[in-house]
Amino acid sequence: MIEIIKLSIFVLVSIGIIVFSWDSLQRVHNHGFFRFFVFEAILALILFNANYWFEDPFSPLQIASWVFLCGAIVMAIHGFYLLRKVGKPQGNIEHTSVIVKAGAYKYIRHPLYCSLLLLALGVFLKQVSIVSGAIFVVALVFLVITARVEEHENKERFGPEYSIYSKLTRMFVPFVF
Numbered sequence: 001m002i003e004i005i006k007l008s009i010f011v012l013v014s015i016g017i018i019v020f021s022w023d024s025l026q027r028v029h030n031h032g033f034f035r036f037f038v039f040e041a042i043l044a045l046i047l048f049n050a051n052y053w054f055e056d057p058f059s060p061l062q063i064a065s066w067v068f069l070c071g072a073i074v075m076a077i078h079g080f081y082l083l084r085k086v087g088k089p090q091g092n093i094e095h096t097s098v099i100v101k102a103g104a105y106k107y108i109r110h111p112l113y114c115s116l117l118l119l120a121l122g123v124f125l126k127q128v129s130i131v132s133g134a135i136f137v138v139a140l141v142f143l144v145i146t147a148r149v150e151e152h153e154n155k156e157r158f159g160p161e162y163s164i165y166s167k168l169t170r171m172f173v174p175f176v177f
Contacts, residue, residue, distance in 0.1 A: 006047045013043055031150035032094075034142050038116055041139035045123045045132060052127035061125050068122030072115045078104055079111035099158055099165055107174035109165070110147050114172045117143055147171055 017039045018025065024032025056062055082103050083089065087096030104111040117140070124136040154162045170177055 002051075006050065010043060010047055014040060017043070029149070031146050031153060034146040034149055037142040038113075038139055038146055041135055041142060042116065042120050042123065045120060045135045045139065048135060049123055049126040049132055055127075061128065065122045065125035068118045068125065072118035072122060075104065075111050075115035075118060079115060082111075099154075099162060101165065104174075105169075107169055109151065109169050109171055113143055113147050117172050144171075 017036065021032055021036040021039070024030050025036060027033060080093065082100050082105060083093040083096055086098065086100045086102050086105075087093065088098045089096045104114070108114055120136055120139040120143075124132050126132075151162075151166060155166075158165075
């Protein structure tokens with residue numbers, strides 16, 4: 001019965017993600033196309049590990065999980081705020097008119113994707129298993145592909161300034177990756 005509920009939730013939320021991503025799904029070479037698969041993998045990971053979210057709450061893995069999940073929230077709020085305030089978007093935040101180089105963007109090019117990475121890692125740590133590890137790897141692979149495609153788009157939009165910026169920053173983790 002619980003598996004049917006999880007499957008139903010997966011289908012319903014996936015429909016919402018499809019609606020949200022519809023324009024991007026029409027364009028296979030767009031970063032949004034690949035981001036769709038990141039969202040789907042994280043959703044699958046959340047539902048796969050749903051039974052373990054509050055099990056043994058003071059174990060080291062659970063504590064680490066909550067640290068990563070809280071970090072994901074903070075990074076997402078910070079990233080969205082800076083894109084709106086500094087990026088001067090033309091419409092939605094996908095269309096910033098200025099390269100954001102403040103806050104987390106001073107060190108990493110993709111704070112919002114970093115937040116998705118932290119989310120996936122936090123959910124994975126809820127119950128470490130081969131299946132959840134495989135789903136995490138799928139999310140990570142599509143996250144890297146998404147970022148690389150978006151960087152190509154940004155180089156076309158912002159020109160040499162973005163190329164210089166990308167050489168001075170990391171993709172997701174300051175000073176590391």
